[in-house]
Amino acid sequence: MLREAMPTLSPLAPQSYPDIPPIAGVRFATGSAGIKTKTRADVLLALFDKGTSVAGVFTASKCPGAPVDWCRARLKRGRARALVANSGNANAFTGKAGVETTRRIAALAGAAAQIDASEVFLASTGVIGEPLDAGKFEGLIEKLAAEASPGGFLAAAKAIMTTDTFPKVAYAKALLGGVEVSIAGIAKGSGMIAPDMATMLAFVFTDAPIAAAPLQEMLRRGADTSFNAITVDGDTSTSDTLLLFATGAAAGRGAPKIAAAGDRRLQSFRAALDEVLGDLARQIVKDGEGARKFVKITVEGAVSKRSAKIIARAIANSPLVKTAIAGEDANWGRVVMAVGKAGEPADRDRLAISFGDIRVAYKGARDPSYDEVQVAALMHRPEIDIRVDLGLGKGRATIFTCDLTKEYVAINGDYRS
Amino acid sequence: MLREAMPTLSPLAPQSYPDIPPIAGVRFATGSAGIKTKTRADVLLALFDKGTSVAGVFTASKCPGAPVDWCRARLKRGRARALVANSGNANAFTGKAGVETTRRIAALAGAAAQIDASEVFLASTGVIGEPLDAGKFEGLIEKLAAEASPGGFLAAAKAIMTTDTFPKVAYAKALLGGVEVSIAGIAKGSGMIAPDMATMLAFVFTDAPIAAAPLQEMLRRGADTSFNAITVDGDTSTSDTLLLFATGAAAGRGAPKIAAAGDRRLQSFRAALDEVLGDLARQIVKDGEGARKFVKITVEGAVSKRSAKIIARAIANSPLVKTAIAGEDANWGRVVMAVGKAGEPADRDRLAISFGDIRVAYKGARDPSYDEVQVAALMHRPEIDIRVDLGLGKGRATIFTCDLTKEYVAINGDYRS
Numbered sequence: 001m002l003r004e005a006m007p008t009l010s011p012l013a014p015q016s017y018p019d020i021p022p023i024a025g026v027r028f029a030t031g032s033a034g035i036k037t038k039t040r041a042d043v044l045l046a047l048f049d050k051g052t053s054v055a056g057v058f059t060a061s062k063c064p065g066a067p068v069d070w071c072r073a074r075l076k077r078g079r080a081r082a083l084v085a086n087s088g089n090a091n092a093f094t095g096k097a098g099v100e101t102t103r104r105i106a107a108l109a110g111a112a113a114q115i116d117a118s119e120v121f122l123a124s125t126g127v128i129g130e131p132l133d134a135g136k137f138e139g140l141i142e143k144l145a146a147e148a149s150p151g152g153f154l155a156a157a158k159a160i161m162t163t164d165t166f167p168k169v170a171y172a173k174a175l176l177g178g179v180e181v182s183i184a185g186i187a188k189g190s191g192m193i194a195p196d197m198a199t200m201l202a203f204v205f206t207d208a209p210i211a212a213a214p215l216q217e218m219l220r221r222g223a224d225t226s227f228n229a230i231t232v233d234g235d236t237s238t239s240d241t242l243l244l245f246a247t248g249a250a251a252g253r254g255a256p257k258i259a260a261a262g263d264r265r266l267q268s269f270r271a272a273l274d275e276v277l278g279d280l281a282r283q284i285v286k287d288g289e290g291a292r293k294f295v296k297i298t299v300e301g302a303v304s305k306r307s308a309k310i311i312a313r314a315i316a317n318s319p320l321v322k323t324a325i326a327g328e329d330a331n332w333g334r335v336v337m338a339v340g341k342a343g344e345p346a347d348r349d350r351l352a353i354s355f356g357d358i359r360v361a362y363k364g365a366r367d368p369s370y371d372e373v374q375v376a377a378l379m380h381r382p383e384i385d386i387r388v389d390l391g392l393g394k395g396r397a398t399i400f401t402c403d404l405t406k407e408y409v410a411i412n413g414d415y416r417s
Numbered sequence: 418m419l420r421e422a423m424p425t426l427s428p429l430a431p432q433s434y435p436d437i438p439p440i441a442g443v444r445f446a447t448g449s450a451g452i453k454t455k456t457r458a459d460v461l462l463a464l465f466d467k468g469t470s471v472a473g474v475f476t477a478s479k480c481p482g483a484p485v486d487w488c489r490a491r492l493k494r495g496r497a498r499a500l501v502a503n504s505g506n507a508n509a510f511t512g513k514a515g516v517e518t519t520r521r522i523a524a525l526a527g528a529a530a531q532i533d534a535s536e537v538f539l540a541s542t543g544v545i546g547e548p549l550d551a552g553k554f555e556g557l558i559e560k561l562a563a564e565a566s567p568g569g570f571l572a573a574a575k576a577i578m579t580t581d582t583f584p585k586v587a588y589a590k591a592l593l594g595g596v597e598v599s600i601a602g603i604a605k606g607s608g609m610i611a612p613d614m615a616t617m618l619a620f621v622f623t624d625a626p627i628a629a630a631p632l633q634e635m636l637r638r639g640a641d642t643s644f645n646a647i648t649v650d651g652d653t654s655t656s657d658t659l660l661l662f663a664t665g666a667a668a669g670r671g672a673p674k675i676a677a678a679g680d681r682r683l684q685s686f687r688a689a690l691d692e693v694l695g696d697l698a699r700q701i702v703k704d705g706e707g708a709r710k711f712v713k714i715t716v717e718g719a720v721s722k723r724s725a726k727i728i729a730r731a732i733a734n735s736p737l738v739k740t741a742i743a744g745e746d747a748n749w750g751r752v753v754m755a756v757g758k759a760g761e762p763a764d765r766d767r768l769a770i771s772f773g774d775i776r777v778a779y780k781g782a783r784d785p786s787y788d789e790v791q792v793a794a795l796m797h798r799p800e801i802d803i804r805v806d807l808g809l810g811k812g813r814a815t816i817f818t819c820d821l822t823k824e825y826v827a828i829n830g831d832y833r834s
Contacts, residue, residue, distance in 0.1 A: 332546065337545075337652060364510060
């Protein structure tokens with residue numbers, strides 16, 4: 001017998017949600033296809049006005065789900081008219097039947113919205129290896145296409161939740177050629193659909209008139225310091241999908257059309273996009289399975305940025321570091337261990353480690369001046385900053401993660417009674 | 418307040434221990450230096466007859482403990498007369514004071530046994546970042562040198578235990594030029610000394626007359642398929658040390674002296690050494706923190722042996738795979754995920770996955786013929802075999818690991834009250 005994991009609200013959940021106005025050119029509708037249960041919304045349909053450009057970043061998995069393959073192939077043309085996302089079934093490792101399912105869902109959306117099926121983007125999250133029945137989308141997609149209306153980001157975010165304990169939305173404004181444009185995003189994080197794995201989906205929408213090529217460049221860069229800078233358990237889903245849709249509606253209010261990534265007018269937009277991506281990514285960590293602590297790990301003084309990121313990731317993914325944080329212990333010995341195992345250049349005798357503002361290790365040994373009582377007080381906080389200075393060069397990187405608790409093991413191991 | 422972890426005996430512990438006869442040329446003594454508590458043995462002294470050669474393999478950490486640096490430097494001459502191992506303090510990340518401590522302990526052993534201090538090998542395991550007081554070894558080392566006697570492998574294994582739940586010993590015989598020689602080993606595994614990390618120490622002893630160079634070659638190769646083929650949590654200690662001592666005493670019974678690794682007379686010895694190393698390594702996994710299941714992961718059909726090992730390790734270190742095994746679920750979707758994230762060549766549509774003898778996935782989809790009831794029965798066993806066939810080439814590798822349980826998190830996170 002399968003038993004549903006019943007997660008309680010993450011203690012790191014936001015206190016309130018921003019009130020996000022509609023993005024011109026974007027309409028949403030949500031409904032239930034009964035993929036997992038009949039009682040909750042499991043399908044999100046987003047419709048975009050003509051002229052919408054799209055960019056995407058996907059899982060690095062060598063075994064991606066069928067919708068990931070679908071999106072990658074459709075991305076080349078850079079145009080989007082719809083997004084269909086479902087929870088409850090990832091349509092991954094489903095062979096030829098899975099490929100056929102993507103084709104059928106896109107065709108249903110194309111017919112319902114009277115658009116080209118090749119401009120329909122797809123994302124699925126949930127159980128893998130189970131065939132996803134495209135028949136469940138019949139009728140529903142038509143209904144959603146008829147109902148779709150502007151705004152409703154919180155409802156859209158809820159429709160893609162699996163065992164996320166809170167919906168994730170983010171919003172920022174930017175100036176493009178002196179005209180205000182908006183960026184709004186939704187994400188689902190490392191929730192679980194028993195009996196399966198964590199999947200990250202994020203969809204970002206803007207009314208800025210930006211062509212697909214510069215959009216792709218900005219999204220790829222932005223992902224590096226947001227979604228590619230977080231980790232819950234080091235595992236990579238088959239279905240991770242980040243899509244950015246730009247309707248261009250702000251051109252009607254005088255925003256200039258941007259064709260190249262090097263355009264200087266993109267400065268404000270780029271910053272706002274990074275803010276939205278970073279905000280969503282951090283929310284995913286804060287809703288990491290069993291998370292009780294939000295941990296920021298900064299490595300500096302590495303021989304390169306790449307090296308700093310590898311070391312920061314080794315610390316962030318170390319079960320011994322993560323369990324120590326769960327136990328509220330500033331166990332810098334485990335940080336030394338993680339630096340050492342990363343395989344990147346490091347000199348034990350130049351290493352300095354700080355928790356918050358307190359330096360605990362310096363020049364290859366314990367910092368004799370640090371106050372254990374102060375460090376202990378710091379470890380009780382919900383947000384922990386760990387800083388490692390390798391003293392070798394100028395490489396710097398930050399990774400966000402959470403602690404490893406018994407709840408993580410329970411959520412991922414106790415799903416059968 | 419620190420609270421000691423109180424591990425209960427691993428359910429995977431051996432039913433009985435082999436009765437290991439003394440190795441000629443090796444004497445042991447154990448005692449308490451009061452490093453952690455005054456009530457238990459925390460120091461092992463091994464003395465070797467003149468003419469003993471030595472080989473060693475150490476942690477790949479870029480931040481190794483001072484005893485690791487000491488051994489590496491002394492290994493070049495290939496000769497050993499003593500080993501001093503302690504638990505309770507790893508003498509790692511202890512700066513210049515730690516280097517001085519290694520020098521002083523070796524000098525104490527040299528004086529006590531009237532041997533050259535440069536032929537004393539050292540290994541420490543326990544808390545890191547705490548200075549290790551060499552003064553605690555004064556008097557004790559002299560006493561142990563006077564008491565040292567042949568045999569006593571189980572007592573020696575107990576002296577290096579930290580929170581291991583059982584002592585680890587292994588024994589095998591081989592023929593060298595028609596003469597019987599013996600190999601005996603002891604190891605300590607991924608126990609914890611609150612508040613610190615897992616450390617692996619293993620010491621192997623033989624009476625075979627084998628020079629340092631071939632000994633080193635055999636040990637390095639043997640470590641690849643034993644200690645380098647196990648993982649509990651993917652974390653690498655600063656102190657991992659594997660030493661092999663060959664007294665040569667069997668030459669007195671007619672065993673030929675072996676000077677080169679290519680010598681064909683080594684065939685039987687090599688096999689017996691691999692048996693001892695593999696046995697000890699598997700015992701370490703069976704005593705992994707919180708382990709309830711012993712898991713063998715075999716990857717075949719990879720493009721190379723190296724690629725197969727990277728993929729096997731990605732599966733073995735995946736928290737999602739490990740928690741599923743703890744939950745007794747044959748969650749092959751998570752195995753697909755881990756194959757995909759390894760970054761090595763893999764073709765989703767050629768992938769086959771078996772649990773035990775039951776193939777659950779084939780050609781990129783669920784194997785329609787598999788019986789869930791049979792697989793479920795198999796998952797209740799204490800030993801789980803997972804086999805992944807990539808269908809690409811001839812690369813093959815096996816990694817041994819354990820499941821990830823709430824006890825792991827408790828041992829590594831709950832050590833403070």
